Amino acid sequence: MATTMQGGSPQTTESKHLWRVMAIGMLAVRFVQGWIYWGGGSRRFIYGPQKINPAGHWMAYKFQTAMPGAILGTSHLISFLLHHFVLLYAGVIIFSAVELVSGLMLISGFLTRLAALLTLGLSFTLMLLFGWQGATCIDEWTMAAANFGMGITLFLVGGGAYSIDNWLLKTKPALENKGWFRWLGGSEPLPLSDAAFKKLALTLFWIAVIFIVVTYSYYRGSVITPFHGDPTGVKVHHVQMRDLRIAPDGSVTV
Template identity: 60%
Template sequence: MTASGTMPASEPAASAAVSSDTRSLSAWELVAYAMLAVRFVQGFIYWGGGSRRFIYGPQKLDPHATSWMANKFQSAMPGAILWTSHIVDFMLRHFYLLYAGVIIFSAIELFFGLFLILGFMTRLSALVSVGLSFVLMLLFGWQGATCIDEWTMAACNFGMGMALFAAGSSAWSLDAVIARRKPALAAKPWFPWVTSGPLPLRVFRPLALIVTVITMAFVLLTYNYYRGSVLTPFHSGPTSPTVHHLSVSKAVATADGSVTFTVYLDGGTPEAPAHVVRARLIGPSGEVEAVWGPDALSALPASSVVNDYAYNKFKPALMGLAAGMGARAQITLPGMPGETVAPGSVIELQTIENRLFKAPVQSAAGN
């Protein structure tokens, strides 16, 4: 300011230049520039998942490899929600459907992740990433050895996908190039909903609110289900992601004294197998009638361990039986000649962590 209170001539010019520079970018371009980092990260996460299987680690798509994706899907089955566990169970029993599903899922990750990186069909690609995040939450949201790692990944990707759907990518993107070079195409009513064009304010405001409400509901409800701390007190989750748990059922004793039962590894970390080191048959009065120790379990023939699935399995190991997450099998423990199992007996399995899992034994005639 001068002594007379007037502004020097240079200051109005500078102020006008700033205002002009600000007005030269539309609101959609400003949002697009701000979302560039989010667009790249969201796209790279999914492109990375697909490219690992198709390019850098093709053994993940090899049904004969230990890193075959079916093992990962099976490991998710114990804690999967909204009937997705039944879908996985059905696919694991039908190889061609399973293989096609893994290929299609991986291809969707690969292509739509790349589309997000390039800013091509951004809104459609963002919606696809939201769908992928939703499926991954239902399948893997319960897992995480130290915290709910998979929930965090799915929740963040869901929120980023919703934000990209609302914002589009009107700058530094293939969408912007197409809109500039094909104005007639960009004028089509559907074009901005598939790509990145500006939306009318009367549409964008309620859309932003809807996107936010859906994201909040998805994040809060799944977090409350897996850990509480929103509508209920904190809890460790319906399915433990850290401590192995065995469900023992359908235990039947035959006339020769052998016992057949179904065992399902339905809790714990998929990063390490569970180990069953001892089985005991306990009589109705609490007396131990038979014991199968580590050596006996390790020596079980293949015919005595019938797995439901061809991937993660129960199998004889160095000390007892080992099982990968989601494994389920019918196991037959041999009896002694002339022995019978008394009514009211219980089969008990002991893990290497000294945890016990039991089921009542019925006679074959009783079934």
């Protein structure tokens, strides 16, 4: 039974029922994804504001610890930000704010698909920066991978049950025929034919497969190569004492 729009025509009663059932089934996913990111942002802005206070072990320290294993050039970006405090602090505030707002949007079901895309971007970024961390359970990779898959799923199916999106739709039924509301909200199917929806869903599925498998293989092996501890080789010493040179001014070079 179709759950997407057929050439712009309204859904049948049966397809609306199936869509509603699917939305209720996604309720826990929407809440959990939202709470994860709401928790990250609220810990800094509300419950632990010292985390965004530029003193001691504030959030920028977390970025610094990511540098050894950050991939796709993100380590250079971190290094640049650490040398430019204003940009660094702005980045910390913006990142935390996006977490806070997108999490709250998912919890409340407001513009659910837009919120899902925001968390998808956060998950991608966190994977590049912190995916290598976690010696035994690769904790950061696991969280980023799970959130990435949840973000894609919420974008595709909405999860609009018990949501502000649903309330808006009941208040203003004309929103059902607005393309922007279907793409950004979560109460209605995407404005696509079944064939187009399947193509989009499979494209996102293969993006997720490639992204998850490749990062897992790089960080820990266990796909086509044996398991390895971590890609940074923190237990391997690349510089030894005999490689150091002390200059007359007291500086040390390698």
